[in-house]
């Protein structure tokens with residue numbers, strides 16, 4: 001039984017599209033040549049080997065980007081903060097392959113990639129690791145009425161962040177979909193005990209546009225950046 005299921009039922013509605021597209025020749029090569037360097041694979045019953053993957057992991061900050069797409073924002077942040085450890089979690093194989101190739105070309109050592117559902121990875125495989133920030137850039141919008149339950153941002157994801165963030169850590173969201181921003185803000189308004197809104201997270205300083213941001217801008221949509229700081233106390237590692 002997959003641990004995406006509990007008592008025979010899916011723990012979360014799929015927040016991603018199932019049709020992932022084919023890998024290009026270049027992406028296949030990038031996967032073959034660089035996945036062993038950048039990829040982290042989670043195994044049932046074991047925690048991710050984060051401390052083995054990053055030198056001095058305990059002394060460095062960890063930032064996690066969920067749904068990094070082709071990896072542009074992740075790469076940008078990792079180059080801007082070479083002393084920080086970055087983990088990107090993505091379901092989309094072409095994106096994982098493209099990110100591997102770009103990381104190798106840039107020679108970045110401070111990033112690891114995980115293929116999987118971020119909700120599963122963070123809930124079950126993170127052990128006692130705590131992050132300084134969680135970033136979500138342009139999540140799949142699921143704009144149709146009745147599809148809201150498929151959105152990645154849900155109260156349950158914020159509960160996971162509460163377990164996985166350091167006190168004063170951030171989570172940041174960028175979207176070009178007004179109803180998504182309203183959906184996330186409404187969830188966070190019910191979580192005021194441990195969270196306060198932040199004008200902008202220093203961890204989501206986009207210098208260039210991501211592919212999905214570019215689509216939004218081309219359609220003359222307004223980009224909305226939201227962020228919150230966590231004030232709760234997490235259990236010591």
Ligand SMILES: C[S@@+](CC[C@H](N)C(=O)[O-])C[C@H]1O[C@@H](n2cnc3c(N)ncnc32)[C@H](O)[C@@H]1O
Pocket residue numbers: 015016017066067068069070089090091092095116117118119136137138139140141152210211212213
């Ligand atoms: C609309 S795309 C945005 C990609 C990129 N951030 C950008 O701005 O170009 C959303 C991405 O989130 C990924 N995604 C959706 N749900 C996810 C989940 N539960 N875990 C990991 N990745 C997820 C999808 O595979 C997709 O690549």
